Amino acid sequence: MKKARLADEQLVNSFQNTNSPDSFEALYSRYVSKVYHKCLSITKDSEAAQDYTQDIFIKVFNKLDSFQNQSTFSTWLYSIAHNYCLDQLRISKRLTTEPLSDEQANGLPETSSAFVLEERIEELEGVLNQLPKEEVKLLRQKHEQGLSIRALSQQYGISESAVKMRLKRSREKLQKLYAKQLLE
Numbered sequence: 001m002k003k004a005r006l007a008d009e010q011l012v013n014s015f016q017n018t019n020s021p022d023s024f025e026a027l028y029s030r031y032v033s034k035v036y037h038k039c040l041s042i043t044k045d046s047e048a049a050q051d052y053t054q055d056i057f058i059k060v061f062n063k064l065d066s067f068q069n070q071s072t073f074s075t076w077l078y079s080i081a082h083n084y085c086l087d088q089l090r091i092s093k094r095l096t097t098e099p100l101s102d103e104q105a106n107g108l109p110e111t112s113s114a115f116v117l118e119e120r121i122e123e124l125e126g127v128l129n130q131l132p133k134e135e136v137k138l139l140r141q142k143h144e145q146g147l148s149i150r151a152l153s154q155q156y157g158i159s160e161s162a163v164k165m166r167l168k169r170s171r172e173k174l175q176k177l178y179a180k181q182l183l184e
Contacts, residue, residue: 008073042085127177135170
């Protein structure tokens with residue numbers, strides 16, 4: 001066990017000092033299965049667990065230079081994996097979807113769903129352009145990039161409750177503008 005820990009530390013140091021892809025590849029090979037099983041235990045979905053595992057290693061690759069050896073590499077990695085999976089589950093709960101009933105589906109126009117989706121995205125982009133740029137940036141960072149409230153709070157130098165309130169107000173403005181556009 002001690003040897004593995006030393007090897008992890010050496011690989012991390014090697015990557016931090018030289019950006020050696022071999023060092024990261026060795027860490028990836030050593031932990032990919034464990035991270036996948038961690039994700040699977042949380043999500044209970046093998047496809048989601050595979051996707052999350054890849055996302056987690058991309059995140060680790062980008063942040064490995066900031067690892068400070070305050071814990072073991074494996075503890076740091078599992079913490080990232082655990083938090084990432086929980087964040088994704090929270091996001092998916094807020095974005096719940098339901099299949100359309102046959103009656104609802106029959107009431108839809110015969111256009112391609114991809115075309116309709118593209119049209120809706122263009123409408124939403126048009127409405128987004130009506131908001132102040134700072135509000136759009138905050139919304140995109142939260143909902144497209146998946147930044148946490150805490151991260152946004154630190155980035156903007158404001159309290160977490162202020163971030164939540166700004167997000168709430170921006171979403172409300174966006175909803176009103178979009179509803180207004182639909183009525184026109």
